[in-house]
Amino acid sequence: MNTVKGVEILLVEDNMSDAELIIRALRKVNLANNLVHVRDGAEALDFIFGHGDHADRNSEMIPKVILLDIKMPRVDGIEVLRRLKDNARTKPIPVVIMTSSKEEQDVITSYQLGVNSFVVKPVDFTAFAKAVSELGMYWVLVNQPPLFNESGLATPSTP
């Protein structure tokens, strides 16, 4: 059994202020040590699938959770979600959409694509920090991550 090592949280966020606020909130609950921040959807896909700048990365290493913004230049969050959930190997990775707007269409599309959680970033920082740290604790510490083997999600072994 390959347990998840290295990256625990992949943060996909184009806005540097939001990213700093999120990382700060996670650091307070000790969850920022194994966090990787990528700045748009294209880089997120490169990181996950081990392409481009991340070609030397072992893409077998899968994060425990992906925090994904929607509105980003080049490749947006919805497209990243679609690509992740389309691929047998990356499909089981929990994805949390974090966005500024609760646009109904985004919520519907995200759930249709199989998002694990949809969170609207509050404007108020205190509320935002609370949401982020609770989210991080749940997905990194409480949730039992899917088990992976080389071909993707592990299947129960039959005796």
Add this chain to the structure above:
Amino acid sequence: MPAQPKLPAASAAEPGEDLFRLLLDCTDDAIAMLDPDGRIRTWNLGAHHVFGYDQAEAIGKPFTFFLPPHQSGNDDAASYLSRAIEAGKLDVEGWQKHKDGSAFFATTILTPLHDTSGALRGFSLTARDSTQQKKLEEENRTLHEKLEEKVAQRTAELAVVNKELEAFSYSVSHDLRTPLRAISGYSVMLQEDYASQLDAEANRLISVIMRNTEMMGQLIDDLLTFSRMGRLQMISENVSMERLVREVLKELPQHDPERYKVHIGALSPCKGDPGMLKQVWVNLLSNALKYSSRVESPEITIGCRENGAFLEYAVTDNGAGFDMRYANKLFGVFQRLHRTDEFEGTGLGLALVQRIVSKHGGDIRGIGETGKGAAFYFTIPRS
């Protein structure tokens, strides 16, 4: 009436036939009698006018000479006559040529005539020049088509505007919030990381920044709700207003049942959009709670009565009230009757309430007295 021409008898006169002939010439319509083979036997003055051929020219001609040319293969005389006999009457319409070469639209009816024993005596052919009517009809149709075209075009334009508006509000909700969160977030970071180096005044300044970002966040939310409400498709179903009110009171965080005395009378159910009506109660009740929050024993009364074709719902409080001189500003967008340091607010709540109520076909009014309280009454049509 046209001058009465003298007509020679075309066949053996029967009693009263002269009179009948005179009558025939009093009409503008063409009336002709045909023999059983379809040849013209009589020809009135109207027929002369309609077709341009006089009696001498017409008599003896096959009636098909006076029918519009048809493209269909089976329009020979025998087929027309047998169809007329079969159906008791045959209508033929179309453009045909006047003797002078001009075109006119003719409406022609061919009717078989039988004698008392049931034997076929011949046919009558009546024809009318309906060119005027036809032209009007065609003009009408063209106008109608143009109108339809225009409507379709306008609808398409509106759809584009609507799409733009949606994109705009999406942008507003996303792009305005993000910098606001940064302002609020970095203020908190400043306060948390440098609290020891900042004096009381510096800390006060930071909290003013934070309070204002909160207010602007609220403003953005309210604006979006307000603009969405105008575009939302309204649904209509039976709504239990009593259940809505209790639900809203339970959900409003500012409602402290220990402190506020809330009386809920019998509230009749109505027909409307449950989501929108809930927003009405949220806004009216949170106003009542807000403006009575400073009095010693705040009381809120919610009631309902029948008022003609309407149900009238009322929310009354014993709070700060307002000056009736400014009542006309109650429902205006961004209009407020209290300063923000007295009572916070965005000036959109009652504007939204009015928009929803009028979408339902009802009306809203407010009555108040400074320092005594306020009452808001809104009506919803009884189904």
